[in-house]
Amino acid sequence: MNIVVVGAQWGDEGKGKLIDILSKDVDITVRYQGGSNAGHTVRVGDEQYVFHLLPSAILRKGKICVIGNGVVVDPKALLEEMDGLKRRGIAVTPKQLKIAVNSHVVMPYHRILDGLREKMREHKIGTTGRGIGPCYADKVTRCGIRMVDLLNPRVFRAKLQDNLREKNEYFKKVFNQKGFHFDEIYSEYMTYARRLRAYVCDTALFVNEEISKKKSVLFEGAQGAFLDIDFGTYPYVTSSNTTVGGAPSGSGVAVTSIDKVIAAVKAYTTRVGEGPFPTEFDPKMDEEIRAKGKEFGATTGRARRCGWFDSVLVRYAAVTGGFDELAIMKLDVLDELKTIKLCSAYKYKGKILKDFSHDYEVICRAKPVYIEMPGWQKPINAVREFRKLPPQARAYVERMEELVGVPIKYISIGSERDEIIVR
Numbered sequence: 001m002n003i004v005v006v007g008a009q010w011g012d013e014g015k016g017k018l019i020d021i022l023s024k025d026v027d028i029t030v031r032y033q034g035g036s037n038a039g040h041t042v043r044v045g046d047e048q049y050v051f052h053l054l055p056s057a058i059l060r061k062g063k064i065c066v067i068g069n070g071v072v073v074d075p076k077a078l079l080e081e082m083d084g085l086k087r088r089g090i091a092v093t094p095k096q097l098k099i100a101v102n103s104h105v106v107m108p109y110h111r112i113l114d115g116l117r118e119k120m121r122e123h124k125i126g127t128t129g130r131g132i133g134p135c136y137a138d139k140v141t142r143c144g145i146r147m148v149d150l151l152n153p154r155v156f157r158a159k160l161q162d163n164l165r166e167k168n169e170y171f172k173k174v175f176n177q178k179g180f181h182f183d184e185i186y187s188e189y190m191t192y193a194r195r196l197r198a199y200v201c202d203t204a205l206f207v208n209e210e211i212s213k214k215k216s217v218l219f220e221g222a223q224g225a226f227l228d229i230d231f232g233t234y235p236y237v238t239s240s241n242t243t244v245g246g247a248p249s250g251s252g253v254a255v256t257s258i259d260k261v262i263a264a265v266k267a268y269t270t271r272v273g274e275g276p277f278p279t280e281f282d283p284k285m286d287e288e289i290r291a292k293g294k295e296f297g298a299t300t301g302r303a304r305r306c307g308w309f310d311s312v313l314v315r316y317a318a319v320t321g322g323f324d325e326l327a328i329m330k331l332d333v334l335d336e337l338k339t340i341k342l343c344s345a346y347k348y349k350g351k352i353l354k355d356f357s358h359d360y361e362v363i364c365r366a367k368p369v370y371i372e373m374p375g376w377q378k379p380i381n382a383v384r385e386f387r388k389l390p391p392q393a394r395a396y397v398e399r400m401e402e403l404v405g406v407p408i409k410y411i412s413i414g415s416e417r418d419e420i421i422v423r
């Protein structure tokens with residue numbers, strides 16, 4: 001069975017925990033888009049791990065992790081992550097981790113440009129500053145440097161020289177910056193190449209070969225549906241396809257090899273960075289839920305904006321993503337609330353809108369139409385069967401299911417690995 005796990009909101013849905021649980025039963029886990037902008041948190045006992053580039057399944061012994069061609073790899077960030085794990089007694093071997101030869105490499109000028117562009121923009125996106133947008137832009141404009149280029153000093157030299165010639169002019173003339181030294185970047189990246197060489201291979205061939213041997217694969221999506229470059233709240237999005245279509249193109253595995261799509265959603269909604277957010281809480285409620293749900297970015301530490309569950313968004317993500325099952329994460333964060341609201345539609349200029357709109361003005365000004373439900377007002381983290389949840393919690397979950405139109409299979413009720421209900 002080959003499964004894709006995606007986020008159906010603005011990222012941070014708790015995919016790390018879900019993937020960690022599901023990866024127990026699969027042979028290979030593949031990251032297929034995004035880069036070190038992602039932050040997947042996994043808790044095992046008293047230990048907490050945050051992954052940015054490494055697939056979360058790296059914690060499971062004997063499982064293979066793949067960084068696919070659709071990922072933009074920052075070798076500095078990746079090696080720091082690997083070294084961090086080594087210090088905690090987990091060595092990442094080339095047998096366990098494979099990096100796609102054709103994945104693109106994040107360069108220092110990408111990170112700097114990310115920051116400079118943000119500073120200059122009137123309407124800021126609120127990027128993570130990890131160079132993601134500029135790296136994907138170079139990929140598309142065909143001047144990117146790939147992992148395979150790093151491994152061939154002659155090719156790397158020529159490409160880097162060519163890039164710096166153009167980019168240094170740009171940095172000087174547009175941003176009044178001094179630009180970059182070839183020698184510094186070249187020697188820094190040659191060091192990374194030496195350390196990563198053994199991990200790099202044609203991961204598309206590798207994964208397909210394993211699939212032909214009936215091995216099972218989990219495709220680990222990063223970010224969420226509304227940060228998708230095509231389907232998200234553009235331009236307040238990331239630069240890759242975070243929706244299910246990213247999995248085949250970002251891994252080289254055919255669509256026909258994918259058996260199931262599971263989407264993670266929070267029992268409420270959060271968003272980091274700028275952009276429209278129809279169900280956003282007022283400041284007081286925002287602070288309350290942020291504190292309860294520990295809603296701070298795993299990558300940048302920024303406070304996440306919080307709001308009610310928005311079924312208009314998730315329904316759109318389900319239609320465009322062909323979800324088979326939903327996983328509701330962090331239901332326990334709502335434990336103490338007296339009343340819980342669910343957005344079932346939007347109201348705009350006196351009309352009821354059942355569907356998400358790509359019109360910026362509509363999505364910014366639309367007022368949510370809420371259904372109010374009573375809260376359960378007791379802890380639920382010890383419950384392991386759906387029927388044993390308080391009736392109000394069951395009713396809330398069932399209402400979400402009905403509004404989104406996708407069966408809810410998993411309900412996470414705490415941050416520990418075992419705090420989950422499987423229906």
Ligand code: IMP
Pocket residue numbers: 010011012037038039125126127128129130131132133222223227236237238239272273274
């Ligand atoms: P970028 O991906 O760094 O270019 O940032 C673009 C937008 O995506 C910003 O609003 C970020 O806050 C958001 N973003 C990127 N990665 C994540 C993530 O893993 N979780 C939540 N938001 C993210």
